[in-house]
Amino acid sequence: MSGIRLDKVCKNFGATEVIKGIDLEIEPGEFVVLVGPSGCGKSTLLNLIAGLETLTSGNIFIGDRKVNEVPPRDRDIAMVFQSYALYPTKTVRENITFGMETRRIPRDVQDAAVKEFATLLQIDKLLARKPGQLSGGQRQRVAMGRALVRKPDVFLFDEPLSNLDAKLRIEMRTEIKKLHQRLGKTSVYVTHDQIEAMTLATRIAVMDLGHIRQFADPATVYEDPADLFVAGFMGSPPMNMIPGKLVREDGMHVDCGGNGGTPMRFPLPDAIARRVADQEGMDVVLGLRPETIFAAGTELPGPNRYIFERPVVVEEPTGPDTMIVFEIAGLDLIARVRPQDGKPQGTSFRFEVEMDRAKLFDAKTGLRL
Numbered sequence: 001m002s003g004i005r006l007d008k009v010c011k012n013f014g015a016t017e018v019i020k021g022i023d024l025e026i027e028p029g030e031f032v033v034l035v036g037p038s039g040c041g042k043s044t045l046l047n048l049i050a051g052l053e054t055l056t057s058g059n060i061f062i063g064d065r066k067v068n069e070v071p072p073r074d075r076d077i078a079m080v081f082q083s084y085a086l087y088p089t090k091t092v093r094e095n096i097t098f099g100m101e102t103r104r105i106p107r108d109v110q111d112a113a114v115k116e117f118a119t120l121l122q123i124d125k126l127l128a129r130k131p132g133q134l135s136g137g138q139r140q141r142v143a144m145g146r147a148l149v150r151k152p153d154v155f156l157f158d159e160p161l162s163n164l165d166a167k168l169r170i171e172m173r174t175e176i177k178k179l180h181q182r183l184g185k186t187s188v189y190v191t192h193d194q195i196e197a198m199t200l201a202t203r204i205a206v207m208d209l210g211h212i213r214q215f216a217d218p219a220t221v222y223e224d225p226a227d228l229f230v231a232g233f234m235g236s237p238p239m240n241m242i243p244g245k246l247v248r249e250d251g252m253h254v255d256c257g258g259n260g261g262t263p264m265r266f267p268l269p270d271a272i273a274r275r276v277a278d279q280e281g282m283d284v285v286l287g288l289r290p291e292t293i294f295a296a297g298t299e300l301p302g303p304n305r306y307i308f309e310r311p312v313v314v315e316e317p318t319g320p321d322t323m324i325v326f327e328i329a330g331l332d333l334i335a336r337v338r339p340q341d342g343k344p345q346g347t348s349f350r351f352e353v354e355m356d357r358a359k360l361f362d363a364k365t366g367l368r369l
């Protein structure tokens with residue numbers, strides 16, 4: 001099995017730099033997700049690995065082999081796209097075996113491969129049908145089967161679930177994870193959906209404007225975001241970001257609301273305060289995830305909790321949790337509370353924040369402090 005290594009990879013389209021010097025090392029058997037907003041260069045990077053685009057500069061290695069000049073069909077990869085492009089006049093079986101047919105693979109080998117993967121993908125009862133007689137999810141399974149039967153060294157996926165409805169997307173996400181657990185093949189998976197990235201990846205590469213902002217396992221990307229971009233992109237509802245200034249008064253605090261709106265002074269726990277002890281007056285951004293703000297007294301007591309009261313602006317029940325929107329520093333902030341703690345608009349709400357889980361960023365550079 002092969003890993004993948006990108007070394008200072010750049011790609012320009014005309015005068016536009018789309019991939020701006022990316023280094024990335026993917027271990028054999030890893031499932032790496034490239035995630036980022038639309039247009040940040042995910043597909044371009046994947047196409048470079050696949051050989052569907054040529055490098056402007058840099059090197060790409062699959063295993064020990066430098067593949068810069070190797071055509072796609074000789075890279076031992078299989079790719080699954082968002083639009084699965086099945087042959088409409090061929091049956092499911094013919095769609096799956098088409099590639100083997102053209103490579104003149106013997107019929108009994110084809111049959112064995114179809115049997116193995118059709119069962120795995122639960123399409124064994126659909127082999128005689130045409131794509132027009134399948135649901136979107138079934139068609140995506142067939143497209144996956146077509147990639148699997150080639151038994152490639154590396155799998156590349158470009159938003160394979162984006163065309164499916166929400167329920168099916170969750171089902172297929174589980175299927176893809178099961179497949180990877182079973183086959184253990186090195187995989188690179190592109191998506192703009194941060195939940196898909198969190199659930200599937202062994203490691204996530206968060207991309208923005210042709211750069212990788214952070215490459216780490218899902219828990220690290222979520223709990224230790226490298227900068228404001230990563231912090232804001234990962235998580236739904238997103239992290240609350242409150243601009244403020246560092247002040248020292250009985251320990252370090254963040255003073256928010258200096259430019260209007262309701263002011264609030266959040267005390268920083270020692271672990272964070274120590275890192276910024278000599279930065280008094282600095283412009284910072286305080287990041288508080290919605291799930292670290294809850295109704296006061298409803299969780300076990302812990303150190304470094306800060307309690308404050310604000311009126312409810314909007315109450316949004318989601319079922320398992322209720323979102324409470326409130327205002328500080330002129331911003332709409334969100335707390336994720338238990339459904340039974342929800343209160344109607346206008347009611348005063350006592351919030352408790354786990355300041356231990358607060359993130360602090362340099363307002364100028366966006367970097368985590």
Ligand SMILES: Nc1ncnc2c1ncn2[C@@H]1O[C@H](COP(=O)(O)OP(=O)(O)O)[C@@H](O)[C@H]1O
Pocket residue numbers: 013018036037038039040041042043044045
């Ligand atoms: N063949 C091309 N010619 C010119 N520009 C392109 C081409 N392919 C992609 N781009 C541009 O490169 C940027 C990244 O595109 P892409 O890799 O498709 O982004 P993503 O997959 O993250 O949405 C976009 O601004 C897009 O318009």
Ligand SMILES: [Mg+2]
Pocket residue numbers: 042043044
């Ligand atoms: Mg894309």
